[in-house]
Amino acid sequence: MRIAVCVKSVPDPDYYDQIIIDPVNKTLKRAGIPAVINASDKHAIEAALQLKEKHGGEITVISMGPPAVEQQLREALAMGADEAFLLSDRKVGGADTLATSYALSKVIEKTGPYDLILAGNESADGATSHVPSQIGEWLGMGSLCSALSVDMDGVNFIATKKFENGTAQFCLSSPCVIAVNQRINKVRLTNMMAILKAKKKPLTVLSAADLPDLDEQYIGLSGSPTQNGELHMVESTKSCTMLEGTEEETAAMIYDKIKQFIRE
Amino acid sequence: MNRDIWVFAEKLGNSPAPVYYELVCKANEMKQKMPGSKVCGVVIGKDTDDMVRAASIRGVDAIYAMDHDRLDTLDACMLKIAFADMVRQYDPEVVLVGATALGSELAPATAGKLKTGLAAHCVDIEVTEERINCMVPAFGGRVISEIYVPNTRPVMASVRPGIFDAPAEHEADSAAEVICVDNSIMNDAVSPVAMVSFVEDAPTNDIKLEDAEIVVCAGRGVSTQEAFDKLRALADKLDAGIGYTRSFADTGLVPDESNMIGTSGKSVKPKVFLGFGISGAAHHVCGMNKSDLVITVNKDPKAKMFQFSDYGIVGDAAKMVCALLEKVEK
Known part of the structure; x- marks a missing residue:
């Protein structure tokens, strides 16, 4: 079985509270924030590793971004993936989710065929959850988002998903795209040996020219149907009054405020 | 070109998911700034009569409904075929989808099929003279980015439940025009995904x-x-x-x-x-x-x-x- 896992390099979410908008040129100031593998994509890698352990196979990680993303792909290889591809080209830069899913689907076509394509359900930075089902659409494959379990059953994949009022089980014919919910598993830790071994695993950087029949009208910023306008900071409109006293006193004050407010 | 605003009415139990009412409310606000537009509910499923009736509330001018046996599913890959075809047939300007478990998947799948722009998890939508601005949180909500869709139709936007207000009571209104959309596309529709089972959650007494x-x-x-x-x-x-x-x-x-x-x-x-x-x-x-x-x-x-x-x-x-x-x- 060949499994592809799409991973994204994102600015570390622990630093998001430090992000500010430059008042002059209205762009994000995020210099100095380290890049990490998107958390939910790590769960996708873990899901791939578990499937490989159970059914055998090979895991390829795929990403798109600047050359520095090689570092996150090395980390994915250290987690246990066998091979990595990075699409790095200015032509595909500035892509929205539709243009990103198109470029990734081309990398999947180029490096495949695969039996299963896994991804994290959402990225920490954009958090749209759009890309997996749009990859499925471009490739004409079935897709499922927010899977809580994934297993292989002969030639099909079985996955479950939680809805507002219940849980459904789906059967997806292979090849298909499945985006995993973070609750699907616990991500294993990598050790020093694995990190050293990862350095010798194949990592190929692709450019747009390497991709078969790439239709330029669908790539990059100009191929993106959504465009970005202005950025705004989320500011609070509240001003906080601090209550002081013993626990009993402040508890009484809170309770009064609640009662007062609910009565109004 | 019409300026209609469509709101997806997801079936939850026997009635539209609560986010439908919130989006109808927002759509009516947008309608004020979009002369000639109508607010339309979108019902997709099997035996949709009850849903059409439930979705016909005050503030909804028309209901577009596609009914087919194959649409009795939570598989977004099947539903997107119907949704995209309805959009192609009637060409609305805006499509709003509640970001429920199903909507979060159906919206991007449908936008992908239509090759149009989708703004995810909007916290507000503003209609200006020039364009429709979807306010989308990024970096965990630290910043809000204006997203707009300049060259393709429709503008699609998903909105999480609880973001927009809805009146506590929904006035039923049978005045909404009902359009039974041609469903012939579904006759040959196949999806590589099959919903095998659905287990409903046990009811709880917890306050929602x-x-x-x-x-x-x-x-x-x-x-x-x-x-x-x-x-x-x-x-x-x-x-x-x-x-x-x-x-x-x-x-x-x-x-x-x-x-x-x-x-x-x-x-x-x-x-x-x-x-x-x-x-x-x-x-x-x-x-x-x-x-x-x-x-x-x-x-x-x-x-x-x-x-x-x-x-x-x-x-x-x-x-x-x-x-x-x-x-x-x-």
Whole structure:
């Protein structure tokens, strides 16, 4: 079985509270924030590793971004993936989710065929959850988002998903795209040996020219149907009054405020 | 070219998901600035008569319904075929979809099929002279980015439940024109995905977080089972809904993330929000900053959460829960 896992390099979410908008040129100031593998994509890698352990196979990680993303792909290889591809080209830069899913689907076509394509359900930075089902659409494959379990059953994949009022089980014919919910598993830790071994695993950087029949009208910023306008900071409109006293006193004050407010 | 605004009416149980009413309300606000537009409900399924009736409320000018045996599913790959075809046949300007478990998947799948732009999890939508601006949170809600769709139709936007207001009562209104959309595309439609089973959740007596007037919320400062039990007891006494932050969910004291409040969880806007031991990370604040009265307890006087609060207490969250519980029990 060949499994592809799409991973994204994102600015570390622990630093998001430090992000500010430059008042002059209205762009994000995020210099100095380290890049990490998107958390939910790590769960996708873990899901791939578990499937490989159970059914055998090979895991390829795929990403798109600047050359520095090689570092996150090395980390994915250290987690246990066998091979990595990075699409790095200015032509595909500035892509929205539709243009990103198109470029990734081309990398999947180029490096495949695969039996299963896994991804994290959402990225920490954009958090749209759009890309997996749009990859499925471009490739004409079935897709499922927010899977809580994934297993292989002969030639099909079985996955479950939680809805507002219940849980459904789906059967997806292979090849298909499945985006995993973070609750699907616990991500294993990598050790020093694995990190050293990862350095010798194949990592190929692709450019747009390497991709078969790439239709330029669908790539990059100009191929993106959504465009970005202005950025705004989320500011609070509240001003906080601090209550002081013993626990009993402040508890009484809170309770009064609640009662007062609910009565109004 | 019409300027119609479509709102997807997802079937939840036997009626539209609550987010439908919220989006109809927003669509009516947009309609004021879009002369000649209509607000239209979109029903997709099998035996849709009841849903069409339930979705025909005041503020809805028309209902577009596609009915077919193959649409009796939660498989977005099948549903997107119908949704995209309906859009192609009637060409609306805007399509709004509630970001439920199904909607979060159906919206991008349909946008992908139509090769049009979709703005994810909008917290507001503004109609200006030039364009429709979807306000989309990024970086865990730290910033809001304006997203617009300049060259393709329709503009698609998803919105999480609880973001927009809806009137408490929905007035049924049979005046809405019902358009039974040609379903012939479904006759040969195949999906590589099959829904094998659906197990409905057991009903609970818990107050639904999104409906509660008071929400008590646990952050990392509530880190023990004992403290959380007390918090539950407090919520019970106050008839409050109980929620938590991602850091609290990570402690493993709750079995799942179903009542997590924040960008990747639920959005709440209760009358009173009581936060215990919450640091105030952007991704959490984004899910609660429309609450009326916010009271925060945190032992760190510099906690960001105080900036988003009306009243603050610097103190131990677990101890304050106990003190407040005692007070309420009296």
